[in-house]
Amino acid sequence: MAERARGGAERADEDVVQLLKRQHQEIRDLFAEVEAASGQGRREAFGRLVRLLAVHETAEEEVVHPAARRAFPSGDKVVDDRLREEREAKEVLSELDGMDTDDPDFMPTLMALRDDILAHADSEERLEFERLRESTEPHKLVRMAKAVRAAEAMAPTHPHPGTESAARSILLGPFAAVMDRTRDAVRKAMGHDK
Amino acid sequence: MSADLTPLIAATTQWLTRAYAPGDDGALGPALAEAQARQAVTAAAWLRYPTELDAALVMISGPGGSGRLDWLTGADCAAPGAPDEAEHAWRTWVDEVVASWAVCLLTDPDLADATAAAVADCEHAFGLPVRFRRVTAPDERDRRAAPLLRHPDLVAPLAALHRADLLERLGTDHVRAA
Ligand SMILES: [Fe+2]
Numbered sequence A: 001m002a003e004r005a006r007g008g009a010e011r012a013d014e015d016v017v018q019l020l021k022r023q024h025q026e027i028r029d030l031f032a033e034v035e036a037a038s039g040q041g042r043r044e045a046f047g048r049l050v051r052l053l054a055v056h057e058t059a060e061e062e063v064v065h066p067a068a069r070r071a072f073p074s075g076d077k078v079v080d081d082r083l084r085e086e087r088e089a090k091e092v093l094s095e096l097d098g099m100d101t102d103d104p105d106f107m108p109t110l111m112a113l114r115d116d117i118l119a120h121a122d123s124e125e126r127l128e129f130e131r132l133r134e135s136t137e138p139h140k141l142v143r144m145a146k147a148v149r150a151a152e153a154m155a156p157t158h159p160h161p162g163t164e165s166a167a168r169s170i171l172l173g174p175f176a177a178v179m180d181r182t183r184d185a186v187r188k189a190m191g192h193d194k
Numbered sequence B: 001m002s003a004d005l006t007p008l009i010a011a012t013t014q015w016l017t018r019a020y021a022p023g024d025d026g027a028l029g030p031a032l033a034e035a036q037a038r039q040a041v042t043a044a045a046w047l048r049y050p051t052e053l054d055a056a057l058v059m060i061s062g063p064g065g066s067g068r069l070d071w072l073t074g075a076d077c078a079a080p081g082a083p084d085e086a087e088h089a090w091r092t093w094v095d096e097v098v099a100s101w102a103v104c105l106l107t108d109p110d111l112a113d114a115t116a117a118a119v120a121d122c123e124h125a126f127g128l129p130v131r132f133r134r135v136t137a138p139d140e141r142d143r144r145a146a147p148l149l150r151h152p153d154l155v156a157p158l159a160a161l162h163r164a165d166l167l168e169r170l171g172t173d174h175v176r177a178a
């Protein structure tokens, strides 16, 4: 999970607004990094920026915008405005992604994208996140942060303790079936059967 | 939205994005392919393990791993030389049924809508109005980013593995002529 450690300040009780603001700062830093680098370094930094933007906007769209729509009276309008900004930025991002980082048009287009994205992030923080925070119970905001982190988690680097040998074995099919039956039996025993 | 299924979801997503990697050399395509695969896998995992208890049990018993999927697709597991430990480790968290259901959702809008509706109020959502837009309403850029993952013929063998269970789980209301 080395990649997750980058932000540093991550905490279990962090709420979703703190988490997304931290990502906004990471985005700001990465724009500066792309700008400062050249050649292969710029390509590499740009790759990280694009990935973070895709992950960040996906999480907002999945978890935060739907909640904001319900959370305060003008929520629908505020979110629709943010989605429009995200769509516009996505078009510039898509254009930029098809360009070589050494292309003379790359830097001007990147700067235009940066201005759009940072203005969008600022609108989110002022118009959406603050109001979401005012109108949502703190434990729900912490839940939402958990959801965002889950949606960004890397695949585990340690094997499942019980399946190390089974997964490589030709007996996998029957093994999985046995586990399904076990689960069903436990569910029934606990009165959770549908 | 419980963190419990996270390793299963992350590993199954990784298996799908590697098995159906588009070979796009930009940075955006792979990121969007992963984002939609993850949303499909999340919806599928919530449907398969709808309660906290279901999730806890599969985390104890183990999701089964990618053994049969690797064999089915001839995925890179069969690469020359034994796979190293790290490469093997994440594959033990792959859930074959969830992977199969996820490609069903990515290739059939009706199943995607039905599944999103079915999991909207499940325990994992914790009452939050979660939206899997890249699965239920993919835009042009999403589609272009995952041409293999969204190609019904290419994912047919995987989808066919457990589609019948998916239809059964969703109930006959949502079953279309397959
Ligand atoms: Fe945004």
Ligand SMILES: [Fe+2]
Binding pocket: A020, A024, A056, A060, A121, A124
């Ligand atoms: Fe944002």
